[in-house]
Amino acid sequence: MRQVETGRFAAAAAASANMPLRRHAALTIERGSTFCFMKLSVIIITKNEAGNIQACLDSVRFANQWIIVDSGSTDGTVEIARAAGTIVIETTDWPGFGPQKNRALAAAQGDWVLSLDADERIPEALRDEILATIDAAGHSSYALPRLSSFCGHFIRHAGWHPDYIVRLFRRDAAHFSDDLVHERVIVRQGPTGRLRTPIVHYSYPDDDAYLRKLEQYSTLGAKQAFAAGKRSGLGKAVAHACSAFIRSYVFKRGFLDGRAGIMVAISTAESTYHKYFKLMLLTEAEASKNDAR
Numbered sequence: 001m002r003q004v005e006t007g008r009f010a011a012a013a014a015a016s017a018n019m020p021l022r023r024h025a026a027l028t029i030e031r032g033s034t035f036c037f038m039k040l041s042v043i044i045i046t047k048n049e050a051g052n053i054q055a056c057l058d059s060v061r062f063a064n065q066w067i068i069v070d071s072g073s074t075d076g077t078v079e080i081a082r083a084a085g086t087i088v089i090e091t092t093d094w095p096g097f098g099p100q101k102n103r104a105l106a107a108a109q110g111d112w113v114l115s116l117d118a119d120e121r122i123p124e125a126l127r128d129e130i131l132a133t134i135d136a137a138g139h140s141s142y143a144l145p146r147l148s149s150f151c152g153h154f155i156r157h158a159g160w161h162p163d164y165i166v167r168l169f170r171r172d173a174a175h176f177s178d179d180l181v182h183e184r185v186i187v188r189q190g191p192t193g194r195l196r197t198p199i200v201h202y203s204y205p206d207d208d209a210y211l212r213k214l215e216q217y218s219t220l221g222a223k224q225a226f227a228a229g230k231r232s233g234l235g236k237a238v239a240h241a242c243s244a245f246i247r248s249y250v251f252k253r254g255f256l257d258g259r260a261g262i263m264v265a266i267s268t269a270e271s272t273y274h275k276y277f278k279l280m281l282l283t284e285a286e287a288s289k290n291d292a293r
Contacts, residue, residue, distance in 0.1 A: 040134060041065040041110030041171070045100045049118035050075040052202070057084045059121040062131065063114065069104040077118075096220070098183035101176040108171055115167050115176075115185070119202045120146075126197035130168060139193035141169035141185065148201040150264050151210070158254030158264045159247070166192055167199070181220035204267075214271050222278035231286075232279035241273035 040063045046053060047070065057066060066086040070078050071094050081088050089107060094100070105113060112134050116122070122130070126144070133142060145162035147154055155161060166174070166185035173189040204210040225232075248254045248268045254261035 039064040039110035040112045040114060040130075041067060041108035042114045042116060043067045043069075043101065043104035043108055044116050044118055045069045045071070045097070045104055046073060046077050046081070046118050047071045048073045048075045048077060050077045050080055052118040053077050053080050054084065055121060056116060056118050057081065057086060059123070059127075060114065060116065062127050063110075065108070065110055067104050067107050069100055069107070071100065096178070096180035096183070098176045098179045101183060102178075105171070105175060110171060113169055113171050116199070117201070119205075121200040121202070123197065123200055126195070126199065129195050129197050133168065133193075133195060139191060140173035140189040141166050141187045141192045142195050143192050144168060144195050145198040146201045147198040148203045150204045150260060150267070151206060153257070153260035153263075155254075155257050155260060155264055157252060157256045158249065158261050158268070159252035160264065162198065164194060168195070180224045181217055182224075210267060214267075214274060218271055218274035218278055221275040222282060225275070225279050226282045230279065231283040232276045233283070234277070234280060237273050237276035237280055240276050241269040244272040245269035 042060045042063045042065070044053075044056065044067070046068055049056075050073070053068075060066065066081075066084070067089070068078075068081050068086050069089045069091060070081075071091050078088050078090065087107065089103065091100070091103070101115060104115075114122075114130065143164040144167045145164050146160075147156070148160050148163065149155065150160075166187065169185060169187065170189070174185050174187045177184050177186055204213065245265050245268065249261060249265035254265045257264065
């Protein structure tokens with residue numbers, strides 16, 4: 001991250017430290033004759049999430065601090081978040097999912113961090129499990145399962161569930177990878193534990209949302225693959241798409257989700273095809289440039 005950006009987000013973190021923090025009884029730990037209030041920060045990155053952000057924030061009211069890094073929303077996301085008591089940091093560039101989440105992490109003040117997407121919710125059972133987990137502090141990081149929906153159908157197979165992903169960790173124990181898309185949490189300290197209750201993920205509420213994400217993720221995925229030295233052709237794009245469908249519908253037992261399982265398998269194949277098709281176009285553009293020299 002550029003030095004000017006580091007200073008900017010450090011300043012945001014310092015400003016957030018002066019804001020009042022909520023205290024929850026489950027976060028009180030007695031140590032000898034003193035009490036230590038452990039703090040939980042929730043971090044979210046957003047762009048035009050007005051339809052999601054209020055419900056997301058409502059589901060994490062048990063936390064001490066809420067931080068959003070927003071990359072140019074024009075639909076009222078920022079105003080909704082600030083009205084809910086959230087620290088909002090606005091950016092004008094888009095460095096990718098991993099770097100953007102590291103910006104949010106840099107502003108967090110809690111001993112523990114819970115990373116969420118705006119289309120995710122924390123149910124009450126998971127809230128209680130998170131608070132109990134922070135109290136016990138058996139590990140420095142935890143992977144949480146997710147239950148995701150596709151156009152109104154919750155998917156329990158097809159590789160979508162339980163879909164464990166590291167989302168809860170001690171602030172000083174982990175950071176995000178620098179990947180443009182499909183970023184991951186890199187844990188620096190100890191093994192990762194697992195929680196039982198899933199995050200509820202409203203990933204694709206309708207076809208419009210699916211098509212928007214298809215365009216965004218396939219483009220970023222192609223660019224990331226190209227930067228990593230991968231190349232593609234039309235045959236490879238078709239082969240990867242067919243393989244993705246078979247893996248989702250057959251080997252990951254998507255057929256057990258009925259009609260919704262077929263939809264998910266087709267969407268998985270389609271997104272895979274578009275990623276490798278766009279990688280093919282990048283490959284051809286590179287070859288044309290080399291031929292012109």
